[in-house]
Amino acid sequence: MLSKQKVVTLGLQHVLAMYAGAVVVPLIIGAALKLTPLQIAYLIAADLFTSGIATLLQVVGTRYTGIRLPVVLGCTFTAVGPIIAIASSTNLATAYGAIIISGLFVVFAAPLFGKLLRFFPTVVQGSVVTIIGLSLIPVAMTNAAGGDATKPDFGAPEHLLLALGTLVIILLINRFFTGFIRAISVLLGLAVGTIAAYMMGMVSFANVATASWFSVVEPFYFGTPQFSIVAILTMILVNIISMAESTGVYFALGKVTNTEVTNKDVVKGLRGEGVAIVLGGIFNAFPYTAFSQNVGLVSLTGIKSRDVMIGAGGILVVLGLLPKLAALTTVVPNAVLGGAMIAMFGMVVASGINILSQVDLRKNENLLIAACSIAVGLGSATVPTMFDQLPTLMKMMMQNGIVTGSLTAVVLNILLVHTNKKVKTTPANAISEAS
Structure with a gap:
């Protein structure tokens, strides 16, 4: 049982891991739409x-919503x-x-999406988890190179030295320490790296100084929602993509935490995501999805407690109410x-490879599924x-x-396995087929 202090510390580590991905979306959208600093x-x-x-909502869960796995939700870049x-x-x-209506779509479409699980056997799960890591x-x-390829100092x-130093600190802590110190190796690495960057004159506290101390999130801040069929269909497509991505994250977390992810679990997770998207529309935020970077952190630290994610959720809520405190976390250099990230995302790739090691790759069908899906996924990402x-939506x-x-992976599994009359599939082994 983790103490409250450890839950908060480990939760903060998860917040820092996903923070850059969380704040970059409002920054990009705000700049593109020429919104005021306020x-x-x-x-x-x-x-x-x-x-x-x-x-x-996802971690605590209810009878009908929430995956109840150590997952962090953040706005989808899609x-x-x-x-x-x-x-x-x-x-x-x-x-x-459009975001509100698309969130309701996710809530009601979740059961249909859950029925597709039989097309996610072990070879597909392993391929998807590997793709998630490689694409990150x-x-x-x-x-590691500075964050913005258009800047002269990229x-x-x-x-490069800061990135290498941070990675070395994380590796050394994992090599020479155990228990709680090892569990917060990423947090300590970020802290040491930021201190080193400050000494090099690469850390600015300007945003912290100008940020207000307290802010209350208001529903419909930008006005009463308006509805357009084209806009709604566009956001539904975005969330279908997000549902596919989140399903892969659920499977990855299931493998990391040694938890069997069932049809029912996926449906509850996607319903929870749909509710989160509706809330995003109401509070003028964004569509939310399961963040894959935190899967790597769970794998790296070995801490699989949902209490830590409850702590992370609580910290995010507090940061949303205290802009000055939120701004403090942005001083960590890219x-x-x-x-x-190199350590965390590499762990996701390693988890995928570990899953694929359970698959008989001597079977030509399994080898083709893994090879082609990973190649296509990595190619699209890079x-x-x-x-x-x-066309825009297809792109x-x-x-x-x-x-x-x-x-x-899913299409090849259907073509090479499910349509192969020599392969016998029964309800009992539907999920583990092709493993």
Whole structure:
């Protein structure tokens, strides 16, 4: 049983791991729509607050909603382009109306999506988890080099040294310490890396100084929701992509925590996600999805308690109410965060490989499923511009490596396994078929 102090500390570690991904969405959308600094500050506060509520809904769970696994929910980057496009052609109220309706769609479509689980045998699960990790590696390396490839100092030696130093600290702590110290190795690595960056003059507290002390998140801050069929269909497509991604994250967490993820679990998890998306629309935040980077942190630390995620959810809620405290977490340089990400995302890849090790890859069908799905997923993630000439909605889907890789794995499993008359599938082994 973890003490309250340990729960808070470990929860803070999870918040720091996902924080950059959480705040970058409101920053990008706010800048693209030319919102005022006050409005952007509200977007960040609303995002953090709602992310915390969404995480608590998933982790605590009810009879009908919540995966009840150590998962953190954050805004999906897939929604950035569509929200900007909708708000630019109409207004933000229309974008949030579409988010609310699309969230309700996820709630009601969850049972149908859950019935597709028989098409996710072990070989598909292993491939999807591997794809999740591989598609995140470029994010880690970009951050390690400074975060913004358009800036002159991208890849500067000081960025690379900070990333390497942070990674080495994490590895040394895992090598020479045990127990709680090892469990917070990422947090300690981030702290040491940030201190080193401060000594190098690479940390600014300007945002902390200008941030307000307290802010209350208001429903419908940008006006009463408005509704457009095109906008609603667009956001539904975004959330279908998110549902596929979250399902992969659920399976990854199930393997990491030694928990069997059933049809019922996935349905409850997706319902919880749908409720979170509705809340995002009400509080003028964003669509929410399970954050895959936190899976790597669970795997790296070995701490699988849901209490830690409850602590993380509570911290996010507090950060949403206290902008100055929220701004303090933004002082961690991208390079330092990138060093930590290398270890975390690498653990996700290792988990996927471990799952695939349980599959008989001597079978040509299994080998083809793993090989082609990983290749397609990694290719889509690393060369997204190959789909630039496709229609907008198709491009949005194809540029997500997790989605393309998952779809490839599922389709190949159907073609090579389920349509093979020599393969006998019974209800008892439907989930473990092809393992």
